[in-house]
Each structure stands twice: as C-alpha cells, then as structure tokens.
Amino acid sequence: MRELTPWLALIFQRPWRLVLGGVLILATLASGIGLLALSGWFITDTAIAGILLAAGTQVAVNLYVPGGGIRFFAVSRTVARYLERVYNHDTVLRLLTDIRVALFRRLAGASRTGQSRLSGAQWLSRLTSDVDALDTIYLRVIAPAALAGGITLLVALLAWVLFSGAVALGLLAITTLAFVLATVAVYVRTREPSYRQADRQEALRTAVVEHIEGFAELRAAGRTGRHGAWLLRQAHQMNSEQVDVDSKVGWHQAISHLLINLSAVFALWAGYGLFEIGAISGPVLVLLPIAILGLAEVYSMLPEAFGKLGSTVSSAARLNRDAVPAAEGGKTETAEPPDDLALAARDIAVRHEGFAPILTHFDLTLTRGERIGILGRSGSGKSSLADTLAGLLPPSRGDLARQPCAYLTQQTVLFDDTLRANLELGNPAATDAELWQVLELVDLGDRFAREPEQLDTWIGNTGSRLSGGEARRVALARVLLNPAPLVILDEPFTGLDADTRSRISKRLERWLERKTVVSLAHGSEALPTTDHVIHLE
Amino acid sequence: MTAPEQRNVRRWLTELATGNRRWVQGAVLTGTLAGMATIVQMILLARIVHLGVIEGVAVSELTGLFIALIITLVIRALFQGLQTRLAAQCSKRVRRTARRQIHRHWQAVGPVAMGQESAGALAREWIDHVEALHGYYARFLPQMQLSVIVPLLILALVFWLDWLAAVFLLLSAPLIPLFMALVGMGAEKLNQQHFETISRLSGQFLDKVRGLTTLQLFGQTESAANLLALRSDRYRVVTMKTLKIAFLSSAVLEFFASVAIAVIAIYIGFGLLGYISFGPADELTLFTGLLILLLAPEFFQPLRTLSQYYHDRAAALGAGTEILARLREYPAGSHDLKPQPATDTTAGPANLITLTNVCYTHPGDASPWFTDLNLKIEKGHAVALTGPSGGGKSTLLYLLAGFLVPDSGEIRVFGQPPGKAGFGWLGQKGFLVHGTWADNLRLTSPDASDIAIDAALRRVGLGDLVDSREDGIYSSVSDQGRGLSGGQARRLSLARIFLADYDLILLDEPTAGLDSASEIFVLESLRKFSEAGKTLVFSTHHHALLTLADRVLAVDTGEVADA
Known part of the structure; x- marks a missing residue:
C-alpha cells in the first residue's frame, strides 16, 4: 500500500474538489435513502390513520410535509446524481492530467538506468494501463469507501436519535463487519493474485510474440500445435486465477449485502421491543429498517474496487520503479574541456x-x-x-x-x-x-x-x-x-x-x-x- | 461500426457462448432465484410490519417469520455469490474458445501471411482483445436477461396486489426495451467519448515519453510537460461539454425511477387514508402498500445495474470487431485456406523433390505467379535459387515448405506432401524465446540431451558465448533483450537445425545482412549440412553460397530454369 503514497498525495492536492464531489455523492445517496425511508414512514402513518378514520375516529393527518418531502427527495436524488456525475468526471479528467504531467516530470528526472527501460512498445503500453489504473482510484476506491463509512455513521446516528443508543451500537457492529468484509478483507484475500496479474500477462505476451515471430521455424519443425497448446494453457491458468479473484469478490459482495440486510432485520426486531413499550411509533419503526436497506447500494460498489486494488498497487509500484529520481542530486554534468x-x-x-x-x-x-x-x-x-x-x-x-x-x-x-x-x-x-x-x-x-x-x-x-x-x-x-x-x-x-x-x-x-x-x-x-x-x- | 458489421459481431459473440450455454443459463437461473429470494424477503418484511403495527401481534409470536426472513436472506446471498462464480466460469471458458479459434486461424493462414503482420498486434488480439470479452460474458450477458426477468416477476406480483400501482411502474418505464435503448444510447456515447479522450491523452503522453531522450538532449522537458498539461486541459473542456449531455440519459432513468417511487408512495398513502375512491385503492392494507413500496426500487435495480455494465458490451463489440476482421481476413476458398490435397494418391519417388504442373497465384493477384511449373530436385543436393528480388524465390521456398498451397498441380517432398515431415527452416530473422539456451533449442527438439545441445551451439560458433555465461546452456540467452545480435540469433536458429537432423533444409537469404563473423559460421554450417548429405534449398545472391551449390536455379517472374 505504501506504493500508493506519492500518487495519493497528488490526488489530494485538490482537497476541496474531492470534498465537494464527495458531498454531491453523499447527497445522492442520502436522497435515495431518504426517499424510501420517508415513503415507508408515510405509508405506515397513513395506514394507521386510515384504520382510525375508518373506525370513525377524528385524526389530523399532515399530508403536506411528508408529501413535499417525498417529492423533494425524488427531485434531489436525480439532480444530485446528475451534478455528481458531471462534477466527479471533471475531477477524474483533471486528476488524469495531474498524474500524467507529474509522471512525465518524474520520468524526465529519472536516472538513466531507469530510463534504459523506457523503450519498446510493450513498455509503453504497460505504462498506459498502469497510469489508467491510478486515474480511477479516487472515484472507484477512495470516494465510495469514505462515503460508505460516512453514510453508515449517519444512519447509526439516526438509529440513536430515533431508537436508542444500544440499537445504534448493534447496528454499527454489524455494518462495520460488512464494511470490513467489503473492503479490507477483499483486498487482503485478492492482493497477491491481483498484484501478480499484470506480470503474468506481460510474461504471456512475451511468449505469444515469440511464438508468432518463430512461427515459420516452429511450423517447419511441426511444433506450432504443441507450442500453441502450451500458450493456451498459460492463458487459461491466468484466467483461472482471475476467476478465483472474481469469485472471492462475488462472495464478499454477497456476504456484505447479507450483513446489511441482517442489520435491517436486527433494527426491525429491536424496534419492536421499543414499539411494544410505546417508546417509538409505528411509522418510525418502519423508517429505520428501510433506511438501512438503502445502504446496500452504497456497499455494493466496494468489493469489486477493492478486488482490483492489488493490481493498482502493483501499477503504482512499477511506476515508482520506472521513475526513480537520479541519484546524487541529478545528472553529472560533463566537464568543459580546456580552451582550444x-x-x-x-x-x-x-x-x-x-x-x-x-x-x-x-x-x-x-x-x-x-x-x-x-x-x-x-x-x-x-x-x-x-x-x-x-x-x-x-x-x-x-x-x-x-x-x-x-x-x-x-x-x-x-x-x-x-x-x-x-x-x-x-x-x-x-x-x-x-x-x-x-x-x-x-x-x-x-x-x-x-x-x-x-x-x-x-x-x-x-x-x-x-x-x-x-x-x-x-x-x-x-x-x-x-x-x-x-x-x-x-x-x-x-x-x-x-x-x-x-x-x-x-x-x-x-x-x-x-x-x-x-x-x-x-x-x-x-x-x-x-x-x-x-x-x- | 456499421449496422451489419455490428450484427456479425453480435452473432459471433453469441456463437462463442453456445458451447458454454449451461454456464450462462446457470448464471441467469441463480440470478433469477436471488431475485425471487429478494421478493420473498420483501413479502416477509411487509408481513412482519403489518402484523406488528396494525394487528398488534407481539414480537415473541413473530419469531417464526423472523427466522424465515433470515433464512431467505442467506439463500439470497448464496445465489448472488453463485451467480458471480458461474458467470466468471462462463467468461473463462468463452475466452479459451476464442483463443483457440484465433490460434487455429493462425495455423490455417500459415507463417507467410502472419509474417506480414506485426507480432505485437497479433499478440494484442490474442491477449487483450480476448480479455476485453470478459465483462460481456461475466456481467452484461446474464444481466441483460435478468433485467427483463426480474422486473417482470415484480410487475406481475405488484399487478396482483394493486393493478393501478403496477400501471404506475409500467408508465414510468414506458416499455422496458425503449428504456434500455435509451440507457444504451447514452452509455454507448459516454463510453465512446471517454475512450476517445483517454486514448488521445494517452497518445499525447506516450508520444512525449517515447521522445524523452530527444527532449532531454535539447533541454526541453519542462516545456513539454507544460504543453502536455495545456493540451490535456483543453481535451477535458471539450469532453465535458459532450459528457454533460451524455449524462442526461442516465439522469432520465434515475428521474423516472425516483418519480415512480414517489408517485407510488403518495398513491398508497392516499389510498390507505381512503381518499381514493376509484380503482383497487380501497383494498390496500399496510402489508400490500409497504410491499409495493419495497418492491418498487427492486423493479428498477436490474436496469440500473445493466446500464453500469454497458461499457462491457461496448468493449466486447469493439474487440470482437477486430478479432472477427482477423478471422475473416482469408475467407473460405482463398489460397491460404485451401485444404491440403486429400490423400497421397500418387506418392512420389522417395529420393526426389518433385513439382508437377504447379500453378500458384498470390492472393489478390489477377494472373498466376507460377504456371505449370515442373521441377525435380535430387536428395542430397544443395540448390541455390537466384534471381532479382521479387522474382519468386521466396514464393518457391514457401511452396516447398508447405507454407503456401498451389492452386493446382502437385508437390512431393521425398514422396510426401510438403510440410508433412519436419524440416529445417531459416528465415531472414532468427528467433529466440525468453529463456535459457537449452529452452531455445528444446523448443524444436524437446528430447535433445545437454551434450547434443552444447555440441550444436559450438558448431554455429556460439560456444564461446555460452562458456562466458555462468550456467552454460542453462543460462539465459538474453538479459533485458540485449543479449544477441541479429547474426547470433540466426546462428541460434541454425543450431536448432543441427540438433534436429532434418533431411531437408530450406533457407531464405541465409547470409543477408550478416556481420562477417556470423557469415563465416553460416557458410561453414551450410557446408557441413551439405557434406552430411542433407538436401539444401536456399535463395541467395551471395557469391560464396553460389559456389557451395550443386545446382543453381534462376527464378525470375515465375520462370525457373537452370542457370
């Protein structure tokens, strides 16, 4: 992970832009959760009132505040989503420039031994994919993880205010587990194969190029089939490892989703205790579990991003290696010869x-x-x-x-x-x-x-x-x-x-x-x- | 991409999946089951709320429902996990199939056509383009079916619960295909835009990196960095203008989904209050109302997921177009894919290479290159082919090698069709693989002993080089690709021929462009081959090589005659 430090420093050169982009994402997610939670509250409220009304009891139902709220969230979700996408895409394009320019400057100042590698189409194409991996780290990894954490805290706060401290703590315990499973655990379990992936692919590429360059000789010796089969096995093995990573990511996603759902069930069950003693009303009882269900969307982006983090780290490591600054304070200047x-x-x-x-x-x-x-x-x-x-x-x-x-x-x-x-x-x-x-x-x-x-x-x-x-x-x-x-x-x-x-x-x-x-x-x-x-x- | 072209690519993508249909179906099935578990989950949730809040059932009596809910959740997670696994497996198998197809194509077109392409480009197709198919099979394809199945299931249930609510859902997504087209158009444009910007930026960046040494020599790196920043920024501004519009289409999807949920919530609320006197609204309860509300986002979720996967489709179509173009490069019936003449109807004499009435036309040429060519080469002879460049020397060698197949006529190499038995081939470029000397020689002679390998290397004058390396024949041939000169690489290829002990050796300009040391070794090797009774056929202009030949053939514009 240390490999990422210089690049993260580069990304965080624009803290306010990142924060504003984050706030917009937060507004989108909060609007979505708010829309559903408020709707749930409203339906329960009207259901209770409806029964009372049908029984002939007079009840005052405020339709304007929740109705307005629901409409507001419906619009704010759309608007926030649109603004968020435009704004954050702009950020990504800016980061792209920052990273490329910074990398270029570092390569220009790199030692000659580092630069002797700067040749060949293969190196250049790998460089491109390595840089691309870094470009998206903010939008794929940093922002979603930070926001998942933030919005979980918001929901826990809501639980504390509406339900009780104990429910909030229980909720935090389960969602924290979900968070860890969707992020750090995925990274740890897929780090090595992910990290190796690019190297394996490069080794395979070298072998394929050799196969093609030697095709006539191999054909003359009757070996293209055998050698081709060997290449196919190599490619298949590489893909098998990738399937393994994908599957792990899939299971982590499923389990973290399960935990989010379980925390909603927990909130509902705990809420019933409070509802039975009259501490909370029916509508409030419905509001919180629905809000928690909405967290699933936030968490669903995380496992895949963290599954790729290993390869992002290896990209960063390669870029760092290629751009080692020249030792002893830069290039040794060639001395001037005597006068004539x-x-x-x-x-x-x-x-x-x-x-x-x-x-x-x-x-x-x-x-x-x-x-x-x-x-x-x-x-x-x-x-x-x-x-x-x-x-x-x-x-x-x-x-x-x-x-x-x-x-x-x-x-x-x-x-x-x-x-x-x-x-x-x-x-x-x-x-x-x-x-x-x-x-x-x-x-x-x-x-x-x-x-x-x-x-x-x-x-x-x-x-x-x-x-x-x-x-x-x-x-x-x-x-x-x-x-x-x-x-x-x-x-x-x-x-x-x-x-x-x-x-x-x-x-x-x-x-x-x-x-x-x-x-x-x-x-x-x-x-x-x-x-x-x-x-x- | 034109429409028929795109249709072809889509058909090819579908054909690739046919052998692995079980996996796609499995992924769709598990996805559907996960969707059904979601529906059950929502039913149980709504039921629990209804019983508790409206009917006033004590929580202790709801334990059964809670347990059922938890079981449903676990089942849902299981199917979700399985879906990813199956889809990933499918993608793996499809990619293997695609790679096999490409490799079979290489085998069919042969070394001559392959030599005209850059090895890097062919390797990119085999590796990267095939990898680009991954998302299509692992994500897009199953999701495309799920985004029809799951919303329909939900719609049916909602319709049964309250048809008016179902109408709202339907209205908000007027027709699912239309909706998908809308999403697709936006996503495709977005993807294209993004891709263009990235590749332009990469192009600018790579261009500067490629010329870094030049920039340093002129002391211009800083100004180049500034230029890079300036250009990138200009691209950003232009791209953002189009992106602002492209994002609107996904905003539309978002808007419809939000509005549908809001409308349904308000409709249910008013219905529950008894304010709505028409339609099915008076039958609403908290259970049905809450269930409809909970299902509404699940109705839109598969579509939203699909729109996230749209770039996978675009990537697969792009890569598929290029792969398909390659596979169709030599359509059936063209020269390079002509089937080898079926059986040895006339097994020729075992001590001769014979060409009988051979006609050959280059693909794309109007008139034939060779017409009724008849030629006999005796076993053990060294035959030089001379003549102007472009006169057909290489074509004749390719025909003898079986790399090209004649239009008509018959070629027999010691009684067998060309290429049936192994032979030695030395092209204008030597070839080596990343590995040890032994790896390189065992590539064509897998069973060769260490002693034989060492001897073969010595015969071509590479002995000193091997001795200078620490691990002898088990040391790496090249470090960082700088180990061998062109001449040394060609000698390495010659060593393979020594090792394999072939009867026939074909060489295309074996001494062209060699330094004098390598030239001496190549000449010496050919002499040794000739003395050992091998049949040699080589094209050359080199005087020393011509004197080595038993027979010199002049090849000029399709005519072959003894010189």
Whole structure:
C-alpha cells in the first residue's frame, strides 16, 4: 500500500474538489435513502390513520410535509446524481492530467538506468494501463469507501436519535463487519493474485510474440500445435486465477449485502421491543429498517474496487520503479574541456550496465572546428559510443570533457505535433526565416512550402505521413538549428538517396563552418565531409 | 461500426457462448432465484410490519417469520455469490474458445501471411482483445436477461396486489426495451467519448515519453510537460461539454425511477387514508402498500445495474470487431485456406523433390505467379535459387515448405506432401524465446540431451558465448533483450537445425545482412549440412553460397530454369 503514497498525495492536492464531489455523492445517496425511508414512514402513518378514520375516529393527518418531502427527495436524488456525475468526471479528467504531467516530470528526472527501460512498445503500453489504473482510484476506491463509512455513521446516528443508543451500537457492529468484509478483507484475500496479474500477462505476451515471430521455424519443425497448446494453457491458468479473484469478490459482495440486510432485520426486531413499550411509533419503526436497506447500494460498489486494488498497487509500484529520481542530486554534468579543445576523451570504456564493455581504452581529442568521421559496421558499438560522447551513457571508466553538444541520434524521433514545434525543440528562439533556411538546407523547403499549413503542418504518427528519409531530414534540421558548438551526427543520411545526400552534404559543410563535428556511419559514403576518419573494430 | 458489421459481431459473440450455454443459463437461473429470494424477503418484511403495527401481534409470536426472513436472506446471498462464480466460469471458458479459434486461424493462414503482420498486434488480439470479452460474458450477458426477468416477476406480483400501482411502474418505464435503448444510447456515447479522450491523452503522453531522450538532449522537458498539461486541459473542456449531455440519459432513468417511487408512495398513502375512491385503492392494507413500496426500487435495480455494465458490451463489440476482421481476413476458398490435397494418391519417388504442373497465384493477384511449373530436385543436393528480388524465390521456398498451397498441380517432398515431415527452416530473422539456451533449442527438439545441445551451439560458433555465461546452456540467452545480435540469433536458429537432423533444409537469404563473423559460421554450417548429405534449398545472391551449390536455379517472374 505504501506504493500508493506519492500518487495519493497528488490526488489530494485538490482537497476541496474531492470534498465537494464527495458531498454531491453523499447527497445522492442520502436522497435515495431518504426517499424510501420517508415513503415507508408515510405509508405506515397513513395506514394507521386510515384504520382510525375508518373506525370513525377524528385524526389530523399532515399530508403536506411528508408529501413535499417525498417529492423533494425524488427531485434531489436525480439532480444530485446528475451534478455528481458531471462534477466527479471533471475531477477524474483533471486528476488524469495531474498524474500524467507529474509522471512525465518524474520520468524526465529519472536516472538513466531507469530510463534504459523506457523503450519498446510493450513498455509503453504497460505504462498506459498502469497510469489508467491510478486515474480511477479516487472515484472507484477512495470516494465510495469514505462515503460508505460516512453514510453508515449517519444512519447509526439516526438509529440513536430515533431508537436508542444500544440499537445504534448493534447496528454499527454489524455494518462495520460488512464494511470490513467489503473492503479490507477483499483486498487482503485478492492482493497477491491481483498484484501478480499484470506480470503474468506481460510474461504471456512475451511468449505469444515469440511464438508468432518463430512461427515459420516452429511450423517447419511441426511444433506450432504443441507450442500453441502450451500458450493456451498459460492463458487459461491466468484466467483461472482471475476467476478465483472474481469469485472471492462475488462472495464478499454477497456476504456484505447479507450483513446489511441482517442489520435491517436486527433494527426491525429491536424496534419492536421499543414499539411494544410505546417508546417509538409505528411509522418510525418502519423508517429505520428501510433506511438501512438503502445502504446496500452504497456497499455494493466496494468489493469489486477493492478486488482490483492489488493490481493498482502493483501499477503504482512499477511506476515508482520506472521513475526513480537520479541519484546524487541529478545528472553529472560533463566537464568543459580546456580552451582550444572541443572534446577530450581519455581512456574511456563504453558499456551498458550488466554487459561486457563494447569499447575500452578509447581516446579522442578534438580541437575546435575539427571534423571527424567514425566508421564502424552495425553492431560495432558506434551508437553506444555516440551516446557516450553526447552524455547519454556515462563512460564506465575514463575521463570525458566536451563543450555543449547537439546530437542527432541514430533513431529518428519526431513528435505528434506541428513541423514548427518539432523544429523549435532544437532552438525555441528560432525565427520563421531561420526555420525555412534550415529546411532549404535539408532539401525540404519546397516540400513544406507546398503544404497549405506550411510550418504548421502536423507531422508525426497522426499527422501527414513523412517518408523515412523526410523524417530523418527534419530530425537533422532540428539538430542544425541548435546553437551548441559541438555537433554529433549518428548516421545522418539514413534513408536518403545518393543525390540528396551529396547535395545536403555540401550545404552542411558551410552551415557547420565554425562548429566541431563528429559524424558516425557504417560506411564512408554515408559520412558528410570530414577532416579525417577513425575506424572502429 | 456499421449496422451489419455490428450484427456479425453480435452473432459471433453469441456463437462463442453456445458451447458454454449451461454456464450462462446457470448464471441467469441463480440470478433469477436471488431475485425471487429478494421478493420473498420483501413479502416477509411487509408481513412482519403489518402484523406488528396494525394487528398488534407481539414480537415473541413473530419469531417464526423472523427466522424465515433470515433464512431467505442467506439463500439470497448464496445465489448472488453463485451467480458471480458461474458467470466468471462462463467468461473463462468463452475466452479459451476464442483463443483457440484465433490460434487455429493462425495455423490455417500459415507463417507467410502472419509474417506480414506485426507480432505485437497479433499478440494484442490474442491477449487483450480476448480479455476485453470478459465483462460481456461475466456481467452484461446474464444481466441483460435478468433485467427483463426480474422486473417482470415484480410487475406481475405488484399487478396482483394493486393493478393501478403496477400501471404506475409500467408508465414510468414506458416499455422496458425503449428504456434500455435509451440507457444504451447514452452509455454507448459516454463510453465512446471517454475512450476517445483517454486514448488521445494517452497518445499525447506516450508520444512525449517515447521522445524523452530527444527532449532531454535539447533541454526541453519542462516545456513539454507544460504543453502536455495545456493540451490535456483543453481535451477535458471539450469532453465535458459532450459528457454533460451524455449524462442526461442516465439522469432520465434515475428521474423516472425516483418519480415512480414517489408517485407510488403518495398513491398508497392516499389510498390507505381512503381518499381514493376509484380503482383497487380501497383494498390496500399496510402489508400490500409497504410491499409495493419495497418492491418498487427492486423493479428498477436490474436496469440500473445493466446500464453500469454497458461499457462491457461496448468493449466486447469493439474487440470482437477486430478479432472477427482477423478471422475473416482469408475467407473460405482463398489460397491460404485451401485444404491440403486429400490423400497421397500418387506418392512420389522417395529420393526426389518433385513439382508437377504447379500453378500458384498470390492472393489478390489477377494472373498466376507460377504456371505449370515442373521441377525435380535430387536428395542430397544443395540448390541455390537466384534471381532479382521479387522474382519468386521466396514464393518457391514457401511452396516447398508447405507454407503456401498451389492452386493446382502437385508437390512431393521425398514422396510426401510438403510440410508433412519436419524440416529445417531459416528465415531472414532468427528467433529466440525468453529463456535459457537449452529452452531455445528444446523448443524444436524437446528430447535433445545437454551434450547434443552444447555440441550444436559450438558448431554455429556460439560456444564461446555460452562458456562466458555462468550456467552454460542453462543460462539465459538474453538479459533485458540485449543479449544477441541479429547474426547470433540466426546462428541460434541454425543450431536448432543441427540438433534436429532434418533431411531437408530450406533457407531464405541465409547470409543477408550478416556481420562477417556470423557469415563465416553460416557458410561453414551450410557446408557441413551439405557434406552430411542433407538436401539444401536456399535463395541467395551471395557469391560464396553460389559456389557451395550443386545446382543453381534462376527464378525470375515465375520462370525457373537452370542457370
């Protein structure tokens, strides 16, 4: 449960909104209970009066107050329900934003080892479902549980005022048991399978993906049936566990409902004692049990929500793990090199944590304005070296000093946003003229001048589709806009044909005139102009 | 979703349940019994109140009724619990059936068609889309029937007690189907809206997370966070506008339920006072009056529950549409689902691979790819297929593998239909599973000994890598998915072929895109296979591979000829 703390703190940043939303739910539930209880009171009252009237006795029956009350509750229940739903939905959408923005900030500040997991569609889709689980915790768990407790106390108070303290206590005892069974007990009994559920599903997903990727090989060996059956068994086992959780939730719901009903029976039975000695009237005797019956609706939401709490906690745990803040007060800043140097790497080793080093004893010294090419076949550790030089991957040993740098990663990353927004990442202060200038440089000026929205053309996954080569050039343009004196380009020309490559290469030479450039590629034809070239083994 | 499409999906959802009808019926039966217990509970409650308050019966004489009431409550709880259990069981079985169907479909369409889809997308259908059916069978389906049965039971009883009160109930819910449609429309719209907002927000969020490194490189994370907040807030405002209207429909249900209860309470009250001189009102007693009042909310409860479950239906329909689209992707009669030629009418020669008058047309193509192709490959030969890319080399390999079935003609591999006996296959991507080296090799040869596995790994040059790991062949192949390069993965696949000792080995561009170390091992392995008398058929442009071949076939636009 401790895993939830940071997220609960985030949710409770809006205490008044939560309280008001809660009050609206309370008003809805109280109106519903009031409607039935008052109706019961009214019917009993009129039944007694009716008999007296039929016997010829004169009785004054006040029809207006209860009649008005009944009408009021009927309307207030509807209005409160509507307002409650609108208001609380708005709250949920706000919390959704809060949680996403906060999580994004935490991920941005997370340590690199945490971030190395930030890759792959699987991780992203799990992240989505984990965040979704947290979004609803207020409306599913916190608010209903708090209100069930609150309204139970209200009903107990009613019992105390109308009946007696002893009845109120008896009532509280039974409903408390119902409350515990519907909440904490469900959580405790389903915690482990619920907690495991997401991990099991991920393991299964990995296995299914492998099955599909190896389908041809498995088929050739005549094993798709067997392996498929194994997958089916895994899925079935996962679902069996889920059925188990569902059943437990169902039984808890049934039993807590039973206890609520029993407490109504208890109130009726105890009320009879009071009725017989004349302490309470018939209508009042009817009012309380009916009010208690209304509690069932409040309690019915709880078991399912608490049955899912285990998986919510595991979601929170995963998010906390993925967003561990960087140790030692943030990232270690790369030192500035001596005056005339742009980059000085001495005896550095490049390795990913937990793996054999990719490069060792690597030395590189660049004077300002120098252009160097680094060649290596794919898998030679070229991109890891680029990451290290750019500061994404700290060297496992050795010293690295360099000027601030702009880095074109091997992977092209564009955002679902306008062309302008994507380019301005490189330099938020860039003018339109500068943007067009750099687009001309990468041969995209005409391409976007033709678009009706020009710089505001929406690009990325949901926007107008760019070809791989176009996307690469936008990413390159973004790096070129950046004023940093050192530029590191990893495979800058991926997806470009030879003509475009040579045109851009020439213009690059002038654009980067006063800058220091490190270019990395798999072959010399993929490098821009360089002063000299290093080969990686 | 178009109407006929939705009808198809609904029919499919119903068909899925046919094998498990007992469970659905069981859930509905227990739900109905729980509903009946509720009615009995209310009868007993009203009876006790009537006897005590009106007839003045002493509480000590009501013990029997109290005990009956408690027993009824326990029975109600039992049936409620059972209902959940049965419904959950039903959903579990249905999901297994759905998964089986999808897997059977995979088997039928074969590796070629599957290779054109992203593995992640197919896995999502198999796992998440099938999981999305859960709520439909576990909650919505039984509740849909219960929301008709239970209100009708109550209505019948109320009608018998006081027909005018029953008319009020009926009027407030003019016609149950109409009411349900109203609820459904609202709930569906709501669900759709909510889903759209969430997925848009998720999209924005994921987009930024995916590019986090880029944002950090440019020092723009804070502005991205602010943008995220701004965009999310704008979505919220837009969504709330539509939600305000969508919520109205559920408010209408709530309003009718509240008003019906209020009207009934006031009608009964006035009736009991004798103020109503028409209809059945003068026969009302506290028992009947209170009972009608207690039953009124129970009349509406199943409908309200159903409206809560409506999103389950929407989710199942959405997921079902995608699954069904997948299952119908290759409708009956298309090439990939053609039945294998029935029996070995002509068992071919056991020492030859023969293609006799083979015609093959790609699905969707107008003209055939191969027309009357005749080819003989001798056992033990190494045959290279060359030719321009797109010339049909892979198609020929797929036909030999049995991954594709010819329109007409006959293919025999050592006398048997293709794919009948196991063979070695090496695609352009190697394949490995999350597990140890041994797991990976036993995937295709479950009975292989440790020594054989170790030897097979050494033959493809992975011995050093295995030795460097602590637990040898029982150490994990990849940690965090970063363990093997593409070339190493392909060598792992080759090791499987060494281990299994197949007669026929088909390889699609075995050296394409490999680093030099892996290339050497692959060439060496092929030479060893060839020396061991295996029949090799491979497509390639690689010079070294061509020299290794006993025979080179040029494959170009459906023509196959010795080069």
